[in-house]
Amino acid sequence: MKKLAICFSKNGAKIIEKINEACDGKDITPLTAYALTSSEEIPDGFTRVESDVYKWTSDNFIEGNALIFVGAAGIAVRALSGLPKDKLSDCPVIVIDDAGSFVIPILSGHAGSANKLAEIIASLIDAIPVITTSSDVNDVFSVDTFAVENRLTITEKSGIKKVTSRALENKKVTLSIKDYPPKVPVDVIIADETDAEHLLLLKPKKYTVGMGMKKDKDPSEVEEYFLNTLKENNIDVTDIYALCTIDIKEGEPAILNLRDKYRIPVLSFDAELLKKAPGEYTASEFVRETTGVDNVCERSAVLGAGTGYELVLKKTAKDGMTIAIAKRSGFKCI
Known part of the structure; x- marks a missing residue:
């Protein structure tokens, strides 16, 4: 999911900048920064919120983004009014005071991993993560x-x-x-x-979805194709273990959109590893010339599924997009 941060003061902006400067790209990627202020100038890299905090919050909550408010907790509470519905589907929400002393997850601490995100952010700015979920503060199984x-x-x-x-x-x-x-x-x-x-x-989660596509394919078009393919094969999006593709495609906007919107991890493999995937696949000379391997969607789905896989949907193609689906053999505790 995307991680969006909003501030209401110069101090708040400095905290967001401090977080982004400390990001290593592994535990956390830089936050998308927004500023809601009457000041004529906003820091470089920030987007001015032209509406109000209520609309900004509503629009991004519905999209399933992680929301980080740098300011008073009351602002976040009022802005969220009427939006939270279910602990399993609500997006994670975090509040940071504009002195940068405390990082407080206030929504979706477990299912949305807000607690984990708060701890990471706190470590980046030398703040105290304030965790309030019972299982965590009592150190018991969650x-x-x-x-x-x-x-x-x-x-x-x-x-x-x-x-x-x-x-x-x-x-x-x-x-x-x-x-x-x-x-x-x-x-x-x-x-x-x-x-x-x-x-x-x-x-x-039983299925891995292998995907290939032309560069900069429209995310909404890919999303529609993805959802329709799942529906045609009686697979619910909550049953998807991972989206799989070749490494040169993992940063495609369409892939990132599916990852963020549906909270599905992305697994990527280089061409040499894809070539080693066991089995026979639908070969394409065009794909080989552009990626270095004859098939991306089937091979990546199989590698993502692991040993004992079943390729339940071989390569399907539409308008420069390809999808294949593999079924995993069983549950393995991480």
Whole structure:
């Protein structure tokens, strides 16, 4: 997802600049900077907010972007009024005071990784991360963080509270995976479906989508093709483990749009590694000449899926775009 920061003062702007100067591109990429101020001048690299904080917040919250307010927490709270709906779908929101002393995640700490982002930002500016989620402050198992880190889909939101309550009461949290069905009731089951008694079912994300496209392809066109292909194959976007492509395409705006909008990680491979993908593929001399390998979408989907893969959709092509889908063999805890 995109990370957008808004400030309301010169001090706030300096903090955003400090964060961006310290970014190494690994743990965090530079924030997209916005300024809402009556001052005639804004710092280089900032975009002036011409409307108001309410519209800016609403527009970007709906897009699923991570929002970072550098200013009073009350500004963020009022601007968010009526927007949060669900802890599993709300975008992460963070507040930083304009002295740069505290970094406070106030929304989507686990599912949206706001807590993790706050800790990274705090380390960059020597601030204190203020984490308030119960499982973190009591140092107990967080099932929603576990799901995010292991790319599992939470199917029953109510189960999160039940499992977390057990952890907070210092009770054991039991877990079963699909290859080893439980003989007694357990708290968490990792499987596609189950008839066993449980508190929470976590579904492994089963598919990798390999993609290729011409340079600077329109993101909305690629998104439509991506979603239609999933629909035609009865695959939900929440079941996608990763978007896969060749390394020279990982920065394409269309790829980044899908990554940010649907919170899907991107895996990229160089041409030499793609050539080593096991199996037979739909070869294209044009693709070979432009990328160094005869097929990008099928090969990348297979490499992303890992051992025991099944290529469930071979290469499909439309207007300079290609998609292939592979199915992963099972769940592997990260």
